[in-house]
Amino acid sequence: MVRIAVDGMGGDYAPQMVVEGAALASTTLDHEIILVGREEQIKSELRKHKVVGGRISVRHAPDVVEMHESPVAAIKRKKDSSINVCIDLLKQGQADAVVTAGNTGAAVAAATLNLGLLAGIKRPGIAITVPTLQGISLAIDVGANIDPAPEHLYQYAVMADVYARAILNKRRPTVGLLNIGEEESKGTDLMREAYKLLRDSELNFIGNIEGRDFLSGKCDCIVCDGFVGNVMLKFCESIVETITKLLRKKIVLNPVFKVGAALCKPALEQIRCETSYEEAGGAPLLGVNGTVLISHGGSSARAIANAVAAAVSSIERGVNAKIVKEISGTQQHELKKT
């Protein structure tokens, strides 16, 4: 049985949506959920839902890191915030994984400062699953490290490769570097150095990819600068809404379009669901010494439940142990070469 600490106060619709998500997860997963946050509020929400007996407990945490707060300052000042208590439970072995839809920077800071990094890892990275024309890809980093060194990007590739094999069931994941041209010589010094490290590695590196390849499924693992990845992530999240708004503007102008749109609506709805980040539920914060899943601030109950499920898979498939093994292997490989 896996024990998941869920940040009950994290997210735009917390605690309501988070508690509903935990309740939903309890009906489908045979694991233990610890809801962390203001006890009264959480218990009052819990009473609204059907919870499978004994699978959800509540741990009191009086403080909340708000979405707009400066992450490092907030987690230092608010020792008893829900995110800090979640991470503490993990550190003390009272939980196996953490799921939070709260302030992303605070989750990264709390995890990095309190749990530390996996042996050999220099920086943590946030990975997201990207729905592409060819299935699911993984992009890393999307904002944990906005000023990376070449070695950080290389380690992100190693971690993404492990995750894609363990969780996305890819046999030998292809890795691409998000750059401004396909040639090895393209891009900033950071990109050229990272290219060399990836090219000389044992990863299945296919070279640079460009912005147009982000959703095409050209590779299984997209390695990117965290600044660029964050801009892309937020852009991706807005696309379906933008296209829908554009379509609506057209459709109201013409009754024929209205009929056509009504007939097509289920197809559009299917696409919306399949491309929704809510399906994946949580973005793994890879590289920290513990399993931490970060969900979108606007997460629905379904997104929270999916994040809990993803956390369980990460634990059951031993993602972190595999990352440590790979990183130690690549370091020995490097030593042999020198």
Next chain:
Amino acid sequence: MVRIAVDGMGGDYAPQMVVEGAALASTTLDHEIILVGREEQIKSELRKHKVVGGRISVRHAPDVVEMHESPVAAIKRKKDSSINVCIDLLKQGQADAVVTAGNTGAAVAAATLNLGLLAGIKRPGIAITVPTLQGISLAIDVGANIDPAPEHLYQYAVMADVYARAILNKRRPTVGLLNIGEEESKGTDLMREAYKLLRDSELNFIGNIEGRDFLSGKCDCIVCDGFVGNVMLKFCESIVETITKLLRKKIVLNPVFKVGAALCKPALEQIRCETSYEEAGGAPLLGVNGTVLISHGGSSARAIANAVAAAVSSIERGVNAKIVKEISGTQQHELKKT
């Protein structure tokens, strides 16, 4: 009468598409077009089209910079390439503007090295028009300068402000900085420094914008790091195709969807056209001492004709003189403050 030198050999479908575009422009614009490239090939293409008498001439240039060539090396080695000859015509006063759909890096390098920069400008930037939910915005830089300093970003904002007023008819354009969060403290050192310069300027700066705001029309001028801008540009170009492919996959599964899609097709086609980069035709290379428009490598004849029209507007509305005036004004403003 404005004289436009058009790179007859630049682009994926050159010279055919470029010549067709020039012919199209000649029927609607009362200006002179000089097609630059391999004379025989271009004349042979020209014979296929109806050209309004005397408006198109041909200037021979035997060499071609290919799309995959390393820009600076190619323009230095191929002195008689069509792009070099175009820029020479501009420099010698035999043309007023250049339009090219060829190798972007080569166009930037040829223009920067041969024409130099406008007085006070530190780096050139490529601006593109972005179709948003609120109309047209301008994004700068999308790839001329992938390692910018804060001052470069500031100057891009000044140039975009001038262009948006002169060409996009915006009265007091709003300016946003593409960053990873709205707060002033967000992002890299580059972003924080650029934020300060923009905040303290006389521009209508609205602060940081995020990836989700790129197509929302939150601001008229989007200032970005050229690396990020290039990734976003190429991503934008791929979106409509990606969504279309996703829709097709769904639609073939169900006859009702097929009927609905057939009814809606004109609406989708309208969106495709309105969001197509071809409508804008060309991206101005701002900051060089001359008017240079860079078109997409895959430009259609219509895109080329639109780029010629945009070049004419830039000349007629004195964009470069206005940029020089603004930059000199901001420099005096800076001096006064110190």
